[in-house]
Amino acid sequence: MKKIVLLVLFTGSLFGQVPEELPGKEILQAALFSDYDIALIDSLLLETKYRSPLYETASYLIEDAEKKEVPSVVLSTEVLKERLEKINTKTPFNIGYSPVLERVIKSYLKYRKRYYPALMAKAAYYFPMFEKYLDQYDIPLEMKYLAIVESALNPTAKSGVGATGLWQFMYPTGVQYKLKVSSYVDERQDPVRATIAACAYLSDLYTIFGDWDLALAAYNSGPGNVAKAIKRSGGYRNYWNIRPFLPKETASYVPAFYATMYLFEYQTAHDLVPEAPQIRFFETDTIQIKQTVSFDQVSEKTAISSALIQFLNPSYKLGIIPFVAGKDYTIRLPRKNSFTFIENEMAIYELAREDAAKREKPLPKYFEMDKRIRYTVRNGDFLGKIANKFGVRVRDIKRWNRMKTTRLKIGQRLSIYPRKF
Template identity: 65%
Template sequence: MKKLFIFILLTSTVFSQEKKDTLFIAQDSIIESNNQFLFSDADLDLIDSLLVDQKFQSALVDSLSYIINDKDIIGNTDTALSTDLLKVRLSNLNDKTPFNLAFNPSLEKVINSYLLYRKRYYPGLMAKAKYYFPVFEQYLDQYDIPLEMKYLAIVESALRPQIKSRVGATGLWQFMYGTGIQFDLKVSSYVDERQDPVKATIAACKYLSELFTLFGDWDLALAAYNSGPGNVRKAIKRSGGYKNYWNIRPYLPRETADYVPAFYATMYIFEYANEHNIYSELPKFFNFQTDTIQIKRTISFDQISEKIDVDEDILSELNPSYKLDIIPFIKDRKYALRLPSDKIIEFLDKEKEIYALADTDDAQREKPLPKYFEMDQRVRYKVRSGDFLGKIANKFGVRVSDLKRWNSLKTSRLKIGQRLSVYPKKLGK
């Protein structure tokens, strides 16, 4: 049973309307006892499920504990993983890594909880990992950081490069603005390099290297990455000078106390996925199936998509650092476009056409709609599941840039049920 403050924390997360309605139904079933509001077990199962879904699916991650509720750490025995088998497996992992993966009951409960409540998310995460892990491993090796540190990005962001916490931590490695600037991650109106998989990974490697130099221990470096080195120093002092993570854990902030076990649990599940019948989905791309090209003027994703056969959603997925789906051209800071490798030649063949289209669009910017677009010729279109701007533009014989201009859209992202104003060309000619 849980107190009401848990519900207040959970409802701060951004939910779909359907999930909000479900949460409010759960809220109505709260039991009042001794002037304290408590959840029933059924409510807790529902809320835990919805929140974990938000953590792995939403574009916004709230600052939730890495262990969602007390059920995660109290008596979950509904699992095929025996204590003796877990001890053997953790010992095998411990022999291969510089982390302290010794068995303890707290870690066992976290692993069992993840297997029980979060198993369905791992096939999708593993598919993303097939794309991102080779990038991580390249730079982790370059900076002499244990390759297993790649699992940290799963704990931080569920491998969603555009994810942002409610306090502003952003990207795969969840850098705050100030820390990002400290490690040369630029943020502008157009670009957030905290969302760039390569640049953010390099920054994370530099930061982790500094933390290891400071503490001489990778477990403590992990804890400091989450809560800052000051909190780790204070925990060491309050513990009486101990420097083993498990000895100082009671003196760390609650979130950090849960953070390192979450990392260990994630490592265990990825390393022993087959033994738990967890198999990866197919990734959309492997990293080696993509390549980059330097652009020579400011261009937008819809202009690229209009000239070469690549959907804007793919461009956004491969180029997550561009906040407005626009690649700026800055003389002293070069920005590149990442494309599927088989589209590079097509881009080069049509590069002049793309830049000419961008010139035309720039010349038309801020001009009013043509006179033949009368108000009675406007169509109000409701976005349906599976719609994207290119599909809607083709349906009405208009351009994506027109749809954006008519509806004051800064990006190409749409929501189901959203209303768009469209002025079909066939009505104006």
């Protein structure tokens, strides 16, 4: 029975919505706490981190802050306590005062304050869209700050372990949440699709733990590590009580989220003046294309800057929107320019045909890789060779196939999730 429940937990609760016919939340939670279950979950998720360049910086600052004196920032402990208490009364997160959080907030104010105006301009574009889907999934609206910790609101951000997009999805997890990746399109970089997937994933984590702070920690380190921390703490289910038992990265991750929430809530008090956003999400619209076109071709015929088109359409990896039978690929443009595109649509397609005729090499073939490849090891194969063939890392192949060594046998079948073509 234990193995059956664990299998359902992994394929349903972690990577998709929990089926209605499953046992109640208490049974799912109980299944997490045996040594056997925890070891298996950790073996699958330990290296599946959601990391970003911003997070690595944030982690460093937090660790540094915990070792040093509080930076010289004009913010008294008493005032900070009052402000955090006000935030705490209106959020389901446990954002009460702690010396660690005070150090993190003051470190951000001292070392990163100059980055926030530009970051807040991006937030003015993305946050209304985030809130729409967070509300639909009954997730606290404050969870929008998670995308700042994950990616600094950069939809094309890629971490060292392959996590991609605003919400830093790994390839296998993205596939489970219906984010497709092809030679032209990476839907993990699509702000709307990735946000919907993140909401579904966070909702599943809340189903497991029944606590948003723990769901937040599990988003970073996986539910197995959070379950272990709960067990090792003696059964506590409060983040601050289990924090000493979490991986170091996750112990830093949640305070980074709290600190970000505080700085956005009290931006005026700290003279954090947002830059004016280039455009707002509600000022855009999508148009379905009828022929493969590039951003430059659209720009030439509509006078919309290529940079703005790129900003609004980050999921197209090559700056090209492919036309594929059965697919509904669209271009997002400023609403005020939509009629300009429609009026010049035929001219855009004609320009695309002319450019194609002049091109020495044809455009890359469209490949969609939303499922794993089963590769059979041949004579002369080794992991490095196979990794190069599919554009992945050796450690990824080992993790996907639960390999403890790099030794291969002829005829051995490997699961591969290609990332580039």
